[in-house]
Amino acid sequence: MKARILVIDDEAEVRRSVGMILRYDDYEVLEASSGPEGIALAEKEAPDLVFLDIKMPGMDGLEVLQRLRNANENLPVVIISGHGTVSTAVEATKAGAFDFIEKPPSSEKLLVSIRNALERTRLSDENRSLRRAAEVRHQMVGESPSLRQVWDAIKRAAPTNATVLLQGESGVGKELVARSIHRNSLRSRERFIQVNCAAIPEELIESELFGHEKGSFTGATEKQIGKFEQADRGTIFLDEVGDMSAKTQAKVLRVLQEGEVERLGSARTIKVDVRVIAATNKDLEQEIEKGTFREDLYFRLSVIPIRVPPLRDRRDDIPLLVRHFADLFSRDNNRRLPRFTPAALEYLQKARWKGNVRELKNTVERLIIMTPGDTLDVDDLRDIVRLEPKAPVTPDGDKERPGTLREFKESAERAFLVGKLRENAWNISKTAEVIGTPRSNLYKKLEQYGISQEGDG
Ligand SMILES: Nc1ncnc2c1ncn2[C@@H]1O[C@H](COP(=O)(O)OP(=O)(O)OP(=O)(O)O)[C@@H](O)[C@H]1O
Ligand SMILES: [Mg+2]
Secondary structure, three states, X not given: OOOEEEEEOOOHHHHHHHHHHHHHOOXXXXXXXXXXXXXXXXXXXXXXXXXXXXXXXXXXXXXHHHHHHHHOOOOOEEEEEOOOOHHHHHHHHHOOOOEEEEOOOOHHHHHHHHHHHHHHHHHHHHHHHHHHHHHHHOOOOOOOHHHHHHHHHHHHHOOOOOOEEEEOOOOOOHHHHHHHHHHOOOOOOOOEXXXXXXXXXXXXXXXXXXXXXXOOOOOOOOOEEOHHHHOOOOEEEEEOHHHOOHHHHHHHHHHHHHOEEEOEOOOOEEEOOOEEEEEEOOOHHHHHHHXXXXXXXXXXXXXXXXXXXXXXXXXXXXXXHHHHHHHHHHHHOOOOOOEEOHHHXXXXXXXXXXXXXXXXXXXXXXHHHHOOOOEEOHHHXXXXXXXXXOOOOOOOOOOOOOOOHHHHHHHHHHHHHHHHHHHOOOOHHHHHHHHOOOHHHHHHHHHHHOOOHHHOO
């Protein structure tokens, strides 16, 4: 596509010569002879770049620049300045102009400046869409009351420097919570460094966390900067913190207390300003009792404790999550977003999700890839998603559980019959047919168990 360039200059001769050069190079050119006219044109025609004269009667270039940038700060503006206005042009670049060119502008300078400016907008567009894509990937979806509590905790924790301890089963979203605390903190522009304490071999974790000097141990052929140093001024996320050895725990405790680290093989201590967020799917209090986790470290870490609830305790969020992941994976796989039928969503809401949101996410990915149609219904799910095993059937939920085999069989039979009758709108003939028993037998059972429709409330 041809780039569209707007030239704002009160001198017709400049507009003509600049316009000629640009058109010759196949750009589309718009011309304005005053500031206000240029601003109106910029708004209407959305040019990719503006050439702006600095000295014009009426509204001068600097003010035009201000207004253009207020309207769209990504629009590159190149100043064209006459002799004697070069210092103003310098001022203009400080005020956000992309570049300046002296009059009379040579075609070479004009074209180089255009290429640079357009390249920069292309890059920043790319950055923006990459950033947006990353944000969608790290978005936390859900509106259930229990997730809202997590949100509230994030909001309270984020602006502080307090250490946060995230606890919850595997796959509930602890990492996501850690990232959103960082994103909403005063450190959001600094680094978020993640360390998975369970994935690093015991003998390497210290040098990973604290760094080492060259030659400090066999194999240390290069100096290494530790994660705590890398995270300086930012946030460190100590994932699976429950898996740290006693020795590492002692060292981490020291960083938290003193705010300084020591590289292996160095006697020098280095001050670090790091916010710590830790996560674990272990029950740390139990680990303390077993003697595998230090109590003092636990207290240091859990200044702000946040529990992320398992998915089965917030089933309301499932339809939202399904749509979110379906959207994500259809884009990734270049296919149209399929529709989940209400029955399919209800089915997904009933599943076990032992692996929590991670399992749900993987399942949706699989569904998107494996199921070709535009609609996803229960039949597409049955083989992929297992349902929660049914609770033992008792006639009335809150009666005592049956004690003998006979009692169990009877209560199960009763519940079965009531269910089938309901399904068939209490039509006896139809129900008998569906369950494959003579009508007379069904009547007998109803009497035996005292089943009647009125009782079905
Ligand atoms: N509320 C949510 N909205 C959208 N995606 C989520 C949500 N919760 C979790 N996820 C996604 O589910 C996956 C698992 O989440 P995450 O890695 O944060 O879990 P975790 O609690 O750290 O698990 P583990 O203990 O196994 O490390 C990730 O891909 C994450 O993006
Ligand atoms: Mg995790």
